[in-house]
Amino acid sequence: MLRNTLERAEKAKKKKAALGEDIDFENFEGEEAGEHEEIESLKDLSDKNKKSLLKVGVDASETGRAGSFLQIDQSKVCSNCKSEAIELMGLQQAIKKYDWVKDYMWNAVPVDTDKYTAKTALGEPGGYFIRSLPNTKEVFPIQACMFIGDEKVAQTAHNIIIAEENSELHIITGCSTGDDVQSAMHVGVSEFYLKKGAKITFTMVHNWAEQVEVRPRTGVILNDDTTYISNYILTSPVNTIQTYPTAYCQGENSKVVFQSILGGQKDSILDAGSRAILTGKNSSAEMITRAVSKDESQIYTRGHLAGKSPDVRGHLECMGLVLSDDSLIYSVPELEGSSTDLELSHEAAVGKIAEEEVLYLMSRGLTEDEAASMIVKGFLSMDIAGLPPELAAETKKMIDQSIQGM
Amino acid sequence: MVVRLLLEITDLAVEVSGKEILSDIDLYIDKGETHVLLGPNGSGKSTLFMSMLGFPKYKVIRGEILFKGEDITNMTTTERVQLGLGVSFQNPPAIRGVKLKDLLNIESSKNGTKPVSEELSPETVALADKLKFSDQFLERDVNLGFSGGEVKRSEILQLLAQKPDFIMFDEPDSGVDIENVELLAEEINVLLDKDKKPGLREKSGLLITHLGYILNFVGANTAHVLMDGKIACSGDPTEILEDIRKEGFKGCVQCCGIH
Ligand SMILES: Nc1ncnc2c1ncn2[C@@H]1O[C@H](COP(=O)(O)OP(=O)(O)OP(=O)(O)O)[C@@H](O)[C@H]1O
Numbered sequence A: 001m002l003r004n005t006l007e008r009a010e011k012a013k014k015k016k017a018a019l020g021e022d023i024d025f026e027n028f029e030g031e032e033a034g035e036h037e038e039i040e041s042l043k044d045l046s047d048k049n050k051k052s053l054l055k056v057g058v059d060a061s062e063t064g065r066a067g068s069f070l071q072i073d074q075s076k077v078c079s080n081c082k083s084e085a086i087e088l089m090g091l092q093q094a095i096k097k098y099d100w101v102k103d104y105m106w107n108a109v110p111v112d113t114d115k116y117t118a119k120t121a122l123g124e125p126g127g128y129f130i131r132s133l134p135n136t137k138e139v140f141p142i143q144a145c146m147f148i149g150d151e152k153v154a155q156t157a158h159n160i161i162i163a164e165e166n167s168e169l170h171i172i173t174g175c176s177t178g179d180d181v182q183s184a185m186h187v188g189v190s191e192f193y194l195k196k197g198a199k200i201t202f203t204m205v206h207n208w209a210e211q212v213e214v215r216p217r218t219g220v221i222l223n224d225d226t227t228y229i230s231n232y233i234l235t236s237p238v239n240t241i242q243t244y245p246t247a248y249c250q251g252e253n254s255k256v257v258f259q260s261i262l263g264g265q266k267d268s269i270l271d272a273g274s275r276a277i278l279t280g281k282n283s284s285a286e287m288i289t290r291a292v293s294k295d296e297s298q299i300y301t302r303g304h305l306a307g308k309s310p311d312v313r314g315h316l317e318c319m320g321l322v323l324s325d326d327s328l329i330y331s332v333p334e335l336e337g338s339s340t341d342l343e344l345s346h347e348a349a350v351g352k353i354a355e356e357e358v359l360y361l362m363s364r365g366l367t368e369d370e371a372a373s374m375i376v377k378g379f380l381s382m383d384i385a386g387l388p389p390e391l392a393a394e395t396k397k398m399i400d401q402s403i404q405g406m
Numbered sequence B: 001m002v003v004r005l006l007l008e009i010t011d012l013a014v015e016v017s018g019k020e021i022l023s024d025i026d027l028y029i030d031k032g033e034t035h036v037l038l039g040p041n042g043s044g045k046s047t048l049f050m051s052m053l054g055f056p057k058y059k060v061i062r063g064e065i066l067f068k069g070e071d072i073t074n075m076t077t078t079e080r081v082q083l084g085l086g087v088s089f090q091n092p093p094a095i096r097g098v099k100l101k102d103l104l105n106i107e108s109s110k111n112g113t114k115p116v117s118e119e120l121s122p123e124t125v126a127l128a129d130k131l132k133f134s135d136q137f138l139e140r141d142v143n144l145g146f147s148g149g150e151v152k153r154s155e156i157l158q159l160l161a162q163k164p165d166f167i168m169f170d171e172p173d174s175g176v177d178i179e180n181v182e183l184l185a186e187e188i189n190v191l192l193d194k195d196k197k198p199g200l201r202e203k204s205g206l207l208i209t210h211l212g213y214i215l216n217f218v219g220a221n222t223a224h225v226l227m228d229g230k231i232a233c234s235g236d237p238t239e240i241l242e243d244i245r246k247e248g249f250k251g252c253v254q255c256c257g258i259h
């Protein structure tokens, strides 16, 4: 890595993140975590692990998948790709294979963002490299899984995703922990690069254990005529999550969509935002969040739209349902317009379940609890736009499964 | 003698947000009977339905409601519905993400005809077809963006899946075109066992209507006129409607003794 990058990382080693509770790495094991052996295919996993993976949309049978990647703790356990249109490997291999890979590192996510990015740069992170070749369109998704297998592990990953010109790439990422894990940490840096005319959809399901600290750091750089669609689903308990992916719509007609489904349970603290910097002519951003807070959970949903060029459009929408007196939803929408002829808007509504709706369902024979649960599930089951039909059906299934427990 | 009495409301008074909306309500409905509830806007017709359903805002301050001989005055809505009450609402709420199909599924599963599942039973599909709903329509979020007539048809469809024993229809004909009123009336007749001889009918209904056109197709035994929260007059539906048309509500109530 470039000296300059390392120097910047070194300086940011103790830099607290702008948002979220500060996590002490000392409480976790880093690279000294035990190694896990490599396997040929996800089919070789134990049934127990297969089940955990399936919960986050990663199918060990690998049917309907263009390829699979699995990282357990710090070890790359599996990486295989059936598609000719896509290159998939561990980031460390990619760096060895192509000397240009390092030119992509830390461009979409500044290395000195905070101590988490710094640690990732200074250590030996896992992570994957996915690249769709020019003029290709693979309809099946690559599935990638970050799995924490041992207690007290601090997992780091650095992912580089490149969609070459006029290519289309779909990714499903599932993050999960083994049954015996209670406390752990995950830092995942993901950098997306979309070349002219490219499209990426990225669907991520998180299902962590109750004492896990999660700090993803994501940046997306969009060139002309590109589309990036992110779907984020988290409905299970976790200790804290703080994430604020940023999309840089630099290209003309570039378009970004962030859709999030957040379910707060127990004493989880979810701090999830999305940001779009619209500098490209005619670029646009859309952010939709559905949040439901239960128990003592706290959900902060943030959105930031910065319009910096004429003719850009952005819309931010957050709907929240507060289901318990001890939980909270805090919605922070920010609009920043610094050009003429732009159109930025937001819409936020946080409230409780409408009694009228509950009574309507009760007068069809449901109990009060059944009615409330049906309304909550309906509320969370938003239609995800922009996916090819097979993947849309698959994603719908993933969402339905994730919200069952709410 | 066989007991035919299905619903008995005696001396009912109901308060909403501290204000007495209904008082001195006495209403007795036998099995197999259909009664009509008339009355000016704001007279308390829908309030009576909500009170019979046990909606929390509608506080019974006097009187009691017996259904199938059981005192339901303090039961939850769910318990009343499980006992056999059903309703088609005047203005049902839209629920985002809850499909009409989902409702049909719970309704038909609650009445025991089939287990809960993803797919609709062939009977329910046939019912939907009869009410002119396509498969795609059933996938829509319930009442969200439904037209006035679609709301009314969807309410009746849900009742057909649910099969209650006593059904309250709150203006099933308002805003519905002539052809669809006939269609809805046909299904209301099915719901109320009208194909059977009067003595053999098991189901009963109470129907709110303003124009009464639907009564050309749905036969009713008795009509009640609600004025300022009280039943001011009861009698033959055709005669009462005729009086209201000629004399207005006030006039009708004044000469009520004649019926
Ligand atoms: N939830 C409520 N909160 C406050 N007032 C209410 C509520 N429900 C009913 N009311 C009042 O009670 C009165 C009776 O209303 P209701 O809806 O029963 O009338 P209605 O006879 O059904 O009228 P319409 O023919 O217009 O449907 C009205 O004055 C109404 O404003």
Ligand SMILES: [Mg+2]
Pocket: B045, B046, B047, B090, B170
């Ligand atoms: Mg009314």
